[in-house]
Amino acid sequence: MEITRGFANPVDDCIFVVDPTTGLVLDVSPACESALGLPSHKLVGRFLGQWVPGTTREDLANALMVVSRGAGKRVFHLSFRQSSGASVVMEVQASSVFKNSQPVIQLLARASG
Numbered sequence: 192m193e194i195t196r197g198f199a200n201p202v203d204d205c206i207f208v209v210d211p212t213t214g215l216v217l218d219v220s221p222a223c224e225s226a227l228g229l230p231s232h233k234l235v236g237r238f239l240g241q242w243v244p245g246t247t248r249e250d251l252a253n254a255l256m257v258v259s260r261g262a263g264k265r266v267f268h269l270s271f272r273q274s275s276g277a278s279v280v281m282e283v284q285a286s287s288v289f290k291n292s293q294p295v296i297q298l299l300a301r302a303s304g
Contacts, residue, residue, distance in 0.1 A: 226273070226279065228275055244272050267283055271300070283298050
């Protein structure tokens with residue numbers, strides 16, 4: 192699966208591609224590896240909420256469903272847990288895109304000011 196980069200900077204921007212029904216990470220940009228301190232093989236195939244403290248599967252499923260049904264981007268802030276245990280707050284733009292004719296959610300995350 193290839194990440195849709197659009198206006199994103201693949202060097203600096205953390206991009207997650209997520210299954211909207213399961214919350215599983217399908218793909219990540221190299222910047223996600225740096226931001227979270229984990230290699231892509233430890234991110235792909237895992238539940239996104241694993242790196243967002245306080246997020247339940249139900250909360251994430253509801254949020255992803257809202258994004259997948261709506262038009263345009265949704266912007267919000269999330270606190271991601273790094274492999275060191277530290278947290279980093281990121282501004283996240285979520286949008287619904289299609290990969291291989293399947294709907295997915297693309298999350299573009301940038302460190303928040």
